[in-house]
Amino acid sequence: MRIEQLTFTRFVAAVLIVFHHFGTGKMHFTNEYTRFLFKQANVGVSYFFILSGFVMIIAYHKKMHVNFMDYMRNRFARIYPVYLLALLSLLALFVISNQVSYVDFVLNLFMVQTWVPSKALVFNNAAWSLSVELFFYVLFPLLYNRFYTKINYKKLIVPIVLFWFISQILFHYLFFQESYPILFYSTEDLKYHPVFHLNEFLIGNLAGLYFINNSNKIKNYDIFIFSLVALVLLALKFPIGLNFHNGLLAVLFIPLIILISLNNGFITKLFNKKAFIFLGEISYGLYILQFVVWGYISDYRLNKYFGLDKAEDFLFCFFLRLAILVGISALSYLYIETPIRNKIKSYANRKKQHIN
Template sequence: MKISQITFTRFVAALAIVISHFNKDLFLYHLHYVSEVFLRANVGVSYFFILSGFIMIIAYHRKERIGYADFYRNRFARIYPLYVIGLLLYFITRHSGFNWFNLILYLSGLQSWIPGKAMILNFPGWSISVEFLFYLLFPFLYNRYYSKNNKSIWVIAGIIWLTTQVFSNFYVHSSWYEGPHTESHELGFYFPMLHINEFLAGNLAGLLFIKKSVRKNYDIEIIVLVMAILLSLVFIPLNFHNGLMAVFFIPLIFLISRNNGKLTKIFSWKPLEYSGEISYAMYIVHIPVLYILRAALISAKYDFSNDIIFLIYIPVLILISALLYEAVEKPLRNILKSKNKH
C-alpha cells in the first residue's frame, strides 16, 4: 500500500530541520513568530520517527511473520550507504572530532547511546542511530504483538509514552540538566530509549489505519491541525522533542493519508512527491553540503550574506540529494524489490 500524499510531508519536515541548522542570522529568524517555529524545528525529527513507525506497519501488515535476516538486510541496504556517504562528504572540509573511537561509534550507529558522543562527525546521523534501534526491534514487535493482535502492546506503548513525556519535561527543569551543548542535553534529547515511544506510537497508528481506510475531504481539518502545531511551537513552553507532538502528528498523518480533497491532489503532484522521496538524502547530507558550499565560496573569494548563501544552498542541496537518490538509494531499492520477488 502506497500513500503518495504523505511522502511530500517528509520533505517539509526535512526542510524545516535544514533551516533550523542554518545560520541564525538568516532573514527567517528576523520574523519573531516564524523564528520561534524554526528554533524548535527539531520536532521534524520526531515527525520522522512517528512516520517511520506508521509506514513500517503499512509496508508489512499483510505478512504473517517477518524474517529477521531479510528485514535487517533490506533496511541496512536502504539506509546505510547514504549514512556513510554523509560522513565521507563531511570529511571533505571537516576533521574536527575525528578519532578512531568516534569513527567506530558513528559507523556502528552507537553514537546516540553515549551522552557527549551523539553529535560527533556528521551530526544529523544521531537520528539514524536511533532508527537503527527501531529497525532492530520491529521484527520482534511485529511477530510477537502486531501480527497476533496482542493488545498488551497498547498498554506497554501508552506507559512508555507517558513516562517519557513526564521525564523529558521534568528533566529539562531539573538540577541535572546543564543546558544545550552538554552531555546532560544529549542524554535528555538524543538518547535512543527516549524515542522508542515515537516509533511505537507510529506503529499503533498504522494498525488503526489499516483497519479503517475511509477516504473523505479533510482539507480544513488538516489546515487546522497544522496551525495548531505552529501555535504550539510558538506559545507552549514544553519539551516536544521526545514524542509529545504525537498528539498532533498522528492525527495529521491519519488525515493526510485518508484525505481525498484538494490538498491530496497537490501533495500527490509528482514533483512534490519526488521531493519527499529525496528527503532522506537531503537530511543526511545537508550539513556536509553546507560546509562544502561555504568553503567553495570562501575559496572563490565570494563574500555573500547569509541570506544569499541560503538561496544558493537550498537548490544545490536539493540537486545533490536528487543525484544521490538516483545514483544510490533508488537503485538499491530496485535491487531489493527484484530479489524479494524471487
C-alpha cells in the same frame, strides 16, 4: 501499500530542519513572525520517528511474520548507502582540515553514537536520528511478530499510550534536572538517546494499526488537516515551558498523519503530483547530506571564490546551498540510493531462488 500523499510531508519536515540548523540566529529567519517556527523546527525529527512507526505497519501489515534478516537487509539497503556517502564525505573534509576523530568516525560507521555519552552529535550532526532509527528497526520484527499480529490493536492502545505518557513525564522531569547525570548521561544526552524516542515509534505503530482497521473512511479532510497544522504552529509559538523534542507533539502529529492518509481532498491531489512525490523521495538525502553541503560550501570558500560576505549575502548563500543540497539529494536518490537498493534486493532474491 504506499500512501503517496504522506511522502511530500517528509520533504517539508527535512527542509524545516535545514532551516533550523543553518538559519536559526540569522536576522532573516529570526524576526518576530518566524522565530518560533525555525527555532523549534527540529521537531521535524520527531515527526520522522512517528511517521516511521506508521509506515512500518503500512508496509508489513499483510505479512503474518517478519523475517528479521530479510527485514534488516531491506532497511540497510534503504538507509546505509547514502548514510555512508555522507560519512565518508565528511571524513575527507575533516582529514583535510586536520580535525578528524577516528573514534567518532567508528561510532557513526556502526550507527551507535547516540548510545555513548556526549557523542550523539559528533561527526555528522544529522546522523544521530539514524542511530535511533536503527534501534527501532531492530525492535520492529519482535514487536510485529509477538504483539501486532497476535493481539487486536484495541488492546494495545492502553499500554502504548501509557508508555508514551510516562515517557513524556520522565523526559520532562529529567530534562529540567540540568545537573543530574543518569548512568553517565547528561540531560542533553537524553534528548538523543534511543530509549527516550521509543515512545514516538510505538505511537506511530499504533496509528498505523488504527489506519489499517479504518482505511475505508476516506473522504475530504482538508479543513481538519489545515486546522491541525494551525494547532502545531500555535503549540510551537506558545510552548508554555514544554519540550517537544521527544514526542510530545504526537498528540497533533498522529491525527495529522492519519487524516492525510485518509484524505481525498485538494491536499491529497496536490501532494500526489509526481514532482511533490519526488521531492519527498529525496528527503532522506536532503536530511543526511545537509552538513556535507554546508561543510564543503563554507562561508570561507564562498567569500574566497565568489566574494560573498557571510553577513551581507547570507540569504543568497543559504538558498544557494539549499538548492545545491536539493540537487545532490536528487542525484543521490537516482544514482546511488535506488540502484544500490535494487541490486541488494535482486541479489537476495537470486540467493533465495538458488537455495530453493
